[in-house]
Amino acid sequence: MxxxxxxxxxxxxxxxxxxxxxxxxxxxxxxxxxxxxxxxxxxxxxxxxxxxxxxxxxxxxxxxxxxxxxxxxxxxxxxxxxxxxxxxxxxxxxxxxxxxxxxxxxxxxxxxxxxxxxxxxxxxxxxxxxxxxxxxxxxxxxxxxxxxxxxxxxxxxxxxxxxxxxxxxxxxxxxxxxxxxxxxxxxxxxxxxxxxxxxxxxxxxxxxxxxxxxxxxxxxxxxxxxxxxxxxxxxxxxxxxxxxxxxxxxxxxxxxxxxxxxxxxxxxxxxxxxxxxxxxxxxxxxxSKKEVDIQANPVVGIASDNGFMSIYISKYLMNREVGFGRKLLQILEDEGISYEHTPSGIDDLSVIMREEQMDEQKEEIVLERIKAELKPDQVHVERGLALVMIVGEGMQSQVGTAYTAAKAFKDANVNIEMINQGSSEVSLMFGIKEKAVNDAVKSLYQVFFNK
Missing domain, CATH: 3.40.1160.10 (Acetylglutamate kinase-like)
Known part of the structure; x- marks a missing residue:
């Protein structure tokens, strides 16, 4: 049937x-x-x-x-x-x-x-x-x-x-x-x-x-x-x-x-x-499964989507402050905001979310709460972001995919704002400015599919 x-x-x-x-x-x-x-x-x-x-x-x-x-x-x-x-x-x-x-x-x-x-x-x-x-x-x-x-x-x-x-x-x-x-x-x-x-x-x-x-x-x-x-x-x-x-x-x-x-x-x-x-x-x-040819192109597709924003927070010794991430996400939950990604460093944390969820009024409320409750050294919002993703299960078994992708961005003269690798075995995600999406995608297509 x-x-x-x-x-x-x-x-x-x-x-x-x-x-x-x-x-x-x-x-x-x-x-x-x-x-x-x-x-x-x-x-x-x-x-x-x-x-x-x-x-x-x-x-x-x-x-x-x-x-x-x-x-x-x-x-x-x-x-x-x-x-x-x-x-x-x-x-x-x-x-x-x-x-x-x-x-x-x-x-x-x-x-x-x-x-x-x-x-x-x-x-x-x-x-x-x-x-x-x-x-x-x-x-x-x-x-x-x-x-x-x-x-x-x-x-x-x-x-x-x-x-x-x-x-x-x-x-x-x-x-x-x-x-x-x-x-x-x-x-x-x-x-x-x-x-x-x-x-x-x-x-x-x-x-x-x-x-x-x-x-x-x-x-x-x-x-x-x-x-x-x-x-x-x-x-x-x-x-x-x-x-x-x-x-x-x-x-x-x-x-x-x-x-x-x-x-x-x-x-x-x-x-x-x-x-x-x-x-x-x-x-x-x-x-559900397919045979992966380690000699073949590790990437099956390139996708992109606009309409994202990030909240960047910096605080010295953030990594030692127990509950910092939970408190931040609790603020977003209280304001009815879901997040997409949270790339982080030792003293830095960014939260990526859909821009449509946060108008200027809600942004002001969220930032005031972050400043009052988390006391960061620095906090700011960046709008107009896009996510570009390369996808393929073959990426797990081939060396150099990230290097090739990063070189494609360089060739297109596109600055990378954020990289997220490791949370998924089959994808590599880049955050860039929305205006650069087409140039970035064309360059990625060139290196992965027009070799």
Whole structure:
């Protein structure tokens, strides 16, 4: 059995859905299909989920939301008309929205139910279209599929008891079409994963049914070793380990939702990224382990991400002051700030965090508390940082990777603000100024992939 997930670009319109149907028919092992909401049809288009979020925000502000609702309905009308289907599913959308807003309960649960309309409607349409082609398919609501989630609107987590329920999907004879992105609490409330959560649904279901393979269909032939917007025509990655993909996802690779691989990793199910528009392409396979050739390139990918900042603290004999780090992190916790990295020296400590977490007002509060409670010799904040990461399990067995990377920064005339090596066996991270990212990444690509 294979589980296949089709992303927003793969289900953006009727033309794409016809391709999806052909892919499903091409392999009888594709028994469970997970779908996203319709994505962009072209660069200037709007994703259906974004329209639904705007609809919910208008309701929250007690404003009219009929324009957004009309646009959502028009998108789905276009799809069913082009596929020659009935409007039965479409006519229910408006009444469903009214029903959600008139129901009792927490506003956050209502907004989750609105956001889920895109995936839910698309799944029903695809099921009806497959049936019209004579394919034995059926729509299955996530509640009936066994997706039991924690009670956290917009950030729900799968509960362990779900997996036994999901395994029962193997008993169905039909091809199952399940909407991604949402599930239900034990009390029956609809809740969504974080944005991009259809990837999470696919991974969960693949783990639950113990699939042979989890296929993730998107709009690229494979994962590239570097961002194509920075380096033209970069080399493709044919195989990755879970750990490598996780590191790359963290540092800016947008192919996979950061949490999406976790269920598949734990169940050791191979994941294959494929192109809906070119399904015969090899794609990129992601596995738990792969053979490492010590003669080959130790680096499989280069990733970068902007929007970081650091708090630098210096205090003489900091290393002898018991509890110094704990007190610092306690201050951040009290202010609701999570950190990413904490490179340190004998008398120095830096905390790297996402810049969006700390506005000027919160920065002032944090710095005043650090000065009052930790009495440092020096403390200052630096914004506008980017993280550049080179990733590869082969780095463990090859000497000189750090030297090669550092030389690439030198060749690009880019100053390194921070280096983090050792916390991960498969990655080496550099902190630099945001404005230097493109030059740094191009230089790294040159030394590792264009030798």
């Amino acid at each position: 294979k589980v296949a997930k089709f992303g927003g670009s793969s289900v953006a319109d009727a033309v794409q859905l016809k391709k999806v149907a052909t892919i499903i028919q091409a392999d009888e092992q594709r028994r469970v299909i997970i779908v996203s909401a319709p994505g962009k049809r072209h660069a200037d288009d709007v994703k259906v989920t974004d329209l639904l979020i705007e609809l919910g925000e208008s309701y929250q502000r007690k404003q009219k939301y009929h324009a957004e609702l009309a646009e959502v309905i028009a998108r789905f009308h276009s799809i069913v008309d082009d596929l020659g289907l009935s409007n039965q599913v479409i006519t229910k959308i408006e009444s469903h929205v009214t029903e959600i807003f008139q129901s009792d309960g927490d506003l956050n649960f209502k907004l989750d139910a609105i956001k889920a309309i895109g995936e839910d409607t698309l799944a029903q349409i695809l099921s009806e279209y497959l049936q019209s082609l004579g394919i034995n398919a059926r729509y299955l609501n996530p509640k009936d599929a066994g997706l039991i989630l924690s009670e956290q609107p917009g950030g729900a987590q799968i509960l362990e008891e779900s997996f036994a329920e999901i395994y029962r999907l193997r008993e169905y004879e039909e091809i199952l079409i399940i909407p991604g992105f949402f599930g239900y609490t034990s009390a029956g409330k609809l809740v969504t994963f974080s944005r991009g959560g259809s990837d999470i649904t696919g991974s969960i279901v693949a783990a639950g049914v113990k699939a042979e393979l989890y296929e993730n269909f998107t709009d690229v032939d494979s994962v590239y070793c570097v961002n194509p917007s920075i380096v033209k025509n970069p080399k493709e990655i044919t195989a990755l380990t879970y750990k490598e993909m996780r590191e790359l996802s963290y540092a800016g690779f947008s192919v996979f939702h950061a949490e999406a691989l976790i269920p598949a990793v734990r169940a050791e199910i191979p994941v294959c990224i494929k192109n809906t528009n070119n399904p015969d392409a090899l794609g990129t396979i992601i596995v």
